[in-house]
Amino acid sequence: MQIDTARLYRNDIGAEGIAATELDELAPELRRVHQTVVAKSRGGIDAEFASLNLHVVMPDSLASIEAMAAQIRRFEDVAVIGIGGSSLGAKAVHHAMTAVRPDSSAPALHFLENIDSYRLHTLLQNRKAEKTGAICISKSGGTVETAIQYLILRDWFEKELGKEKARTHQWLVTDPASGWLRELAGRENLPSLPVPPKV
Structure with missing residues (x-):
């Protein structure tokens, strides 16, 4: 899955958007959250986040x-x-x-x-x-x-x-x-x- 962030930035939509630097500041936290989600997705159908891998386990x-x-x-x-x-x-x-x-x-x-x-x-x-x-x-x-x-x-x-x-x-x-x-x-x-x- 990919997320299109084109309509997220201030340069594209005006004052309501965020600056690219703000997203860069969140990058370490986003990586940590992503790693947690990936870890909780392992374990097949019994994983805590099993729904993310249904195409693989079923x-x-x-x-x-x-x-x-x-x-x-x-x-x-x-x-x-x-x-x-x-x-x-x-x-x-x-x-x-x-x-x-x-x-x-x-x-x-x-x-x-x-x-x-x-x-x-x-x-x-x-x-x-x-x-x-x-x-x-x-x-x-x-x-x-x-x-x-x-x-x-x-x-x-x-x-x-x-x-x-x-x-x-x-x-x-x-x-x-x-x-x-x-x-x-x-x-x-x-x-x-x-x-x-x-x-």
Whole structure:
């Protein structure tokens, strides 16, 4: 990853920017912080900062993620259900990717982050189930607000499409071994991805 600092300096943006010498003064501290982050990233999936090396420690998951992404791309709209980091992580990736590579053919993402009945009702009223998908994200697999919204969407899919077809419109991202969502994924053979415990 690289960080573009072009819009950081006073010479480029005016008085609100910083002088290059100010950044130079911070260089030793930045090196120390960087070394700490690198050290805490070692140790594979059990490292304190395991999330920085997922592409290395979970290479088999990349194929599953890409396959899931290909299925999701066929929809016009996708509801992303999650609270806190579960939603913020997805939002951050979405914003970063659309900023550098806008794709008008990509599904519109609708982030459902709290129990807002109006937002959910509007989403369901203004979308066609056959053109909509849902991704439910809960690290613990038991976040109540997330589960409630997911169950409402799941019920909508099943009423509109039937249980078998509804299964192809929903994905779960949750704990690899425990929690209500993991149990549901196993029991009903729903597509899912694991969130490693240290991530």
